[in-house]
Amino acid sequence: MHYDIQMADVTIEFALKSKRVSAVDQVNVTFKAGKITGVIGETGSGKSVLGMSILQLLPKQACISGTCFFGHKDLYALDAESMRKIRGQEIGLIVQNPNEALNPVRTIGRQLMEPLIKHFDVSRTEARKTVEAHLRCFGFEMPKKVMQQYTFQMSGGMNQRLIAIMGLICHPSWLIADEPTKGLDAILRRSIYDVFWEIRQHYTQSMIVITHDLFFAKKLCEQIVVMYQGEIVEIGEAKKVLTTPLHPYTKGLLMATPKAGMTPIPDHLNPSHESRCKFYSRCQFASAKCKVQFVELREIDPDTMVRCILYD
Amino acid sequence: MIELKHVTKIFKQGLGQTQIALDNVSFDIPQGTIMGIAGNSGCGKSTLARVMMGLIPPTSGSVLLDGKAVSSYSRKERSQSIQMIFQHPAQSFDPKMMFEHSLMEALKVSQRIDRDKFNAAIREMLSQVDLSETLLHRYPHEVSGGEAQRMAIARALLLKPKIMVMDEGTSMLDVSVQAKLFDVLTTAQKRTGMTMILISHDLEVISKTCQTLAVIYCGSVVEQGTTEQLLTRPKTAYVKKLVEEFAFFDI
Ligand SMILES: Nc1ncnc2c1ncn2[C@@H]1O[C@H](COP(=O)(O)OP(=O)(O)O)[C@@H](O)[C@H]1O
Ligand code: SF4
Ligand SMILES: [Mg+2]
Numbered sequence: 127m128h129y130d131i132q133m134a135d136v137t138i139e140f141a142l143k144s145k146r147v148s149a150v151d152q153v154n155v156t157f158k159a160g161k162i163t164g165v166i167g168e169t170g171s172g173k174s175v176l177g178m179s180i181l182q183l184l185p186k187q188a189c190i191s192g193t194c195f196f197g198h199k200d201l202y203a204l205d206a207e208s209m210r211k212i213r214g215q216e217i218g219l220i221v222q223n224p225n226e227a228l229n230p231v232r233t234i235g236r237q238l239m240e241p242l243i244k245h246f247d248v249s250r251t252e253a254r255k256t257v258e259a260h261l262r263c264f265g266f267e268m269p270k271k272v273m274q275q276y277t278f279q280m281s282g283g284m285n286q287r288l289i290a291i292m293g294l295i296c297h298p299s300w301l302i303a304d305e306p307t308k309g310l311d312a313i314l315r316r317s318i319y320d321v322f323w324e325i326r327q328h329y330t331q332s333m334i335v336i337t338h339d340l341f342f343a344k345k346l347c348e349q350i351v352v353m354y355q356g357e358i359v360e361i362g363e364a365k366k367v368l369t370t371p372l373h374p375y376t377k378g379l380l381m382a383t384p385k386a387g388m389t390p391i392p393d394h395l396n397p398s399h400e401s402r403c404k405f406y407s408r409c410q411f412a413s414a415k416c417k418v419q420f421v422e423l424r425e426i427d428p429d430t431m432v433r434c435i436l437y438d
Numbered sequence: 439m440i441e442l443k444h445v446t447k448i449f450k451q452g453l454g455q456t457q458i459a460l461d462n463v464s465f466d467i468p469q470g471t472i473m474g475i476a477g478n479s480g481c482g483k484s485t486l487a488r489v490m491m492g493l494i495p496p497t498s499g500s501v502l503l504d505g506k507a508v509s510s511y512s513r514k515e516r517s518q519s520i521q522m523i524f525q526h527p528a529q530s531f532d533p534k535m536m537f538e539h540s541l542m543e544a545l546k547v548s549q550r551i552d553r554d555k556f557n558a559a560i561r562e563m564l565s566q567v568d569l570s571e572t573l574l575h576r577y578p579h580e581v582s583g584g585e586a587q588r589m590a591i592a593r594a595l596l597l598k599p600k601i602m603v604m605d606e607g608t609s610m611l612d613v614s615v616q617a618k619l620f621d622v623l624t625t626a627q628k629r630t631g632m633t634m635i636l637i638s639h640d641l642e643v644i645s646k647t648c649q650t651l652a653v654i655y656c657g658s659v660v661e662q663g664t665t666e667q668l669l670t671r672p673k674t675a676y677v678k679k680l681v682e683e684f685a686f687f688d689i
Contacts, residue, residue, distance in 0.1 A: 168612045169583060282479065309609050311478040311639035312683040319686075338612035341687035382617035384642035385688075390618040393568065 128159035128299050128332055129197040131180060131217075136192035138175055138184070138356075146189075149175040151356035153192075154423070159299070162326065162333045164343035164364060166379070167353035173336045176353070177302050180334075181217060182209050215245055218298035222305040224285040227292050228277040234288060235273025241296055260291045264324065282310075283317045290321045294329050301325065301333045307342050315342065322346055340383060344368040349429075352376050355404045358423055362430040372432045374409045403434070411436060440467045440490065440601060440633065445499035447485055447657075459485040460496070461657040467650075469600065472627060472634040474648030474665060476641055476680070482657040483637045487605045490635070492516050503601070517547060521594035525606040527586030530593070531578040537589055538574035544593050563592045567622045584615035588622060595626055601633045609638065620647055641684055645669050653677050 138150035150172045157163050165173045178184050180194055180201055194201045201212065213219070221227045229237055238260070239253040248256070254273070261269035264287045277285055286306075293301055306322070307315045319342065322335070337343050343350060343364065350367040352360040352375065360373040371377045378391035391408055398407035403421040406412050415435050423433040447460040459482045467473045477483050488494045490501055492508040501508045503519055511519065524530055531540050541560050564571055567588040578586055587607060594602060604623070608616040624647060627634050638644055644651055645665050652662040655676050661668055672678045 168614055309606075312641065312680050313478055316683045316686060340613065345687050379614055382614040384613075384640070384646045388613075388617040388620055388643075388646055390621045391614045 130159050131157040131201075131300065131334070132193075132195040133157075133176075134193045134195070136176070136179070136190070136194065138172070138179055138191075139189045140185075140187050141189060142187065148356055149188075150179070153356075153358055155351055155358060155361065157332075157334055158349065159332045161349050162322075162331065162335060162347045163349040163351060164347035165334060165336045165351045165353060166338060166340060166343055168338065168379075171353040172356040173338075173353055174304055177304055177334060177336045180302060181213050181219060182206075183219075214241055214293075214298060215296045216298050217300040217302060218293040218296065220290055220293035220301060220303040220306060222308055224277065224282075224289050227289045228285060230276060230278055233274055233276060234280075238273070238288075238291060238295055241292075245296055257291075257295070260295060263328065264291055264321065283314050286310075286314065286318055287321055290325065294325060297329065299330055299332055301330060302336070303333065304336045305338065306335065307337060307339045315339070318342075319346060340368060340379065352379075357404060357433065358431075359405065359433045360431065361423075362432075366430070372426070372430070372437060373405075373434050374411045374436075375405045378408070405434075439469050439502075439504055440635075441502040441505075442466075442490070443500050443502070445486075445489060445496045445501060447482075447489055447494070448497045458657050460489065462499070463654075463657075463659055464499075465652055465659065465662060467633055467635065469633050470631045471650065472624075472636065472648045474644035474651040475635060475637045475654060476639065476644055476651060477654035478639055481654045483639075483654060484605055486654070487522065487603050487635070487637055490603065491520055491522055514547060517544075517599075518597055519599060520601040520603065521597055521599040523587065523590050523594060523602070523604040523607045525609060527583060527590050528578060530590040531586065533578050536575055536577055541574070541589075541593050541596065545596055547597075559596060560592075563596050566595070566626065567592045568618070582615075584611055584618060587611065587615075587619055591619070591622060591626070595630075598630070599632060601635065602627075603635045603637070605637045606639070607636075608643065609640065616643070641669065641680055653680070 133153055133155050136150055136153040140147040140149060153176065165177065167173055175184065179190055190202055235257060238257040242248055242253040242256055257273060258269040261272055266272045277288065306318050310318065335343065335347060347364040350362060350364045351358055352367065352373060354375045360367060360371065360376050367376060371380060380386055381389045382391060394407055395409065396407050396412050400406065401416045403416050406416055419435050421433055421435055423431050424437065425431050426437055442464055445460055445463045449457045449459055451457055463486065475483055475486065489496050492511060495509060542556060545556055561571060569585060569588050569592065573581055573585060608619055636644060636648055648665050651665045651668050652659050653668065660674050661672065661677050668677060669681055672681055
């Protein structure tokens, strides 16, 4: 059964020694089953914190309020044991850094077989067969040999494919990927795209892809969520958001891409305290109305939402 | 002007194994131009940068700065001629030092001027990279990646280098932060007339900023020329593939 992931009034703060840092601010969003949703926005905008909260993977100092429903279960309210059953089996994770997910001192075969043996009642022979099939599907021509090797013997692209297999080996109905293309060169980036396409065709279409790579998101995703300083500022159909964006911040992001000429988003245009819109200080479209009006995320049409008074 | 003449760098890897990181690389970069060096991770780009900086000696061949071997420059002369911005700003700053201190230290190495002049120079430079002076009293971990990178640029510019090398300086940053950095850098380049070398795996960034380009594959230069020429009429299969991988995400 494929459920949506429904977040309501989600606020996440970190209680640090001297202060509280707000990472996610009153977020309401539904990640629809059967769709690839891209979460974009600049570093520090809260994308990863939002994504990792779904699997309870945030450090202890994180204070979460709100709900995150997956079917009839609120994932934020689950105890550790129930969450362990969700993780990997119902919602898989593809991490950014191969070093985090892969163990350098154990063979690739052992690492990939272990979750199958642990979570399902399968024999080693069955587990081995399943792993072999997955390796073949992701372009490893000699799976038996690869299973006896170690990750340091693989190229960067191969390790990227291995962490993808790691995330989906138990066939979860959902996948969350955090910055799958960060820092990668053109050829690896393209091979990651192919990996995700493969996943989409053969495993699951329900995915949350957290990324700052706008063109990767545009090519891969169906829905886009744009975050700015912990808030969602725009939600919409991917091609639309990334060709004719509505929110001034999304417009600024696109203008900053090399293709559009790398025009930076200006800083300090207006004194930030004058408005409740978090983008006000950098917004070229700001007007007197932005100082008085309450700015909230509003529906423009059933697929599109934007947080900006220009669309009231 | 920088001239690389038949530069080869071979690393010993123990057990008698060796790795050829750079294989007979030659090119000239005229003063005041911006050159891009592109290629995939691990192809030798960073080794090339370190050899140009005189940080590691080539196994054979030579690097000349204004006609003189870079290996014969003193440390001080080198830091006044050539400055480098790394991928992770953390690599450029002492984590236990406030930015103000780090910037002062850098100035002390190269010039003998009094404290007031230091302060004036630092503040002037911060305004050029569009950073607030309040950041001077912060530590590297207390600012964003983009801010730390602009601080590194400010410090490099304080030394008035003739050449600035940036090694993947924006590959971990998002587009708006990247755009800001390049804006700051190209403005400084126009003002000072310094030579700039941008090392990146991102052909699109290079195409927007660099006049000339060398593409490296497995330690060798496979193509070089004007950026326009290379990207619109690539000759080798490798550069064609690179151009295609970017075009793929265009639609
Ligand atoms: N472990 C943590 N402790 C304190 N603050 C954190 C922690 N993790 C993230 N944050 C803060 O939360 C905010 C959002 O971070 P993050 O979700 O990582 O952004 P993104 O993924 O969009 O780059 C940032 O201000 C960041 O500094
Ligand atoms: S509400 Fe006003 S300040 Fe905020 S994004 Fe819209 S126009 Fe700009
Ligand atoms: Mg992140």
